[in-house]
Amino acid sequence: MKNATSRFKATVTSPLGTLLLAASTQGLAGVWFSNQRHRPSEGLIHSWPTDASNPVLQATAQQLSRYWEGGLNRFDLPLDLSDGTLFQQSVWSALCAIPPGQTLRYGELASQIGRPAAVRAVGTAIGRNPLSIVVPCHRVVGADGSLTGYAGGLDRKAALLRLEQGGGLFSPPSPCHPA
Template structure:
């Protein structure tokens, strides 16, 4: 991931634990739960007071409303330029999944015109730098399993339940691991 040298960060305590927000001159470029997989070295950016950056304030306000259940809209300017063109295409497709809906990795790969790239789509989703706002939690396995979430599958389940997303009667949180080549 390539981030602007002018990126700044701040911390915020969400109902699901501590989070870090990062913003560049173009917009929000990161939202991570503490300890999230694929989290960059956050110390590369200066820590600023949340109130010192308008995008960080907008992000906090939108997430407060989201976690309170009063809004699922994120009208925050985004900077997704740190990803590859393929990753950016996947992340843009994630933004089209409405709150309360889910899709599968396979369906998302078909949506972006790359039906055979299911694993690559999954990898791009796993590297989504803007958790919750770019809703990678809305992608589930073809069988409905809550497979994979860089912030933890328990958080994924919580987010989907908060959105009243249709889940199996007894949602199964999969802890399957795949061999990497």
């Protein structure tokens, strides 16, 4: 993380686990699940002061709450993507254009950013997305439409897609079929 020293943090609970939020003076810089891959080191996180009164962190917490309730499908927050390379930033920006409840294949996203041969690099950039949920990397699926590669876990990816498609976060219980 290039600019990670100038951060403020807060944590919020969600139906899918605790989320760490980070903001810079430019905007929201991080949303990570507690056991998410590519999360900043604990030492770095510890160095950030907690600031639950930060306006960006407060707005993020409020919008996430509405998202979990099914009342919000697009976030309206200032984003700070400056920790990524220009390529990563282009991928992360393209993710924001995927409509809620819809999915896009990695190859389609690579083509959309003008790099059709860079499918693996697109996948790597998506995996390094520091703004889970807000920059919707969970909306990208494999070439065959299957759920693949989510740094927060495939169970969370499936739940986020169900929520956005109007089905709620968790799978309904299987109906009993008498023998």
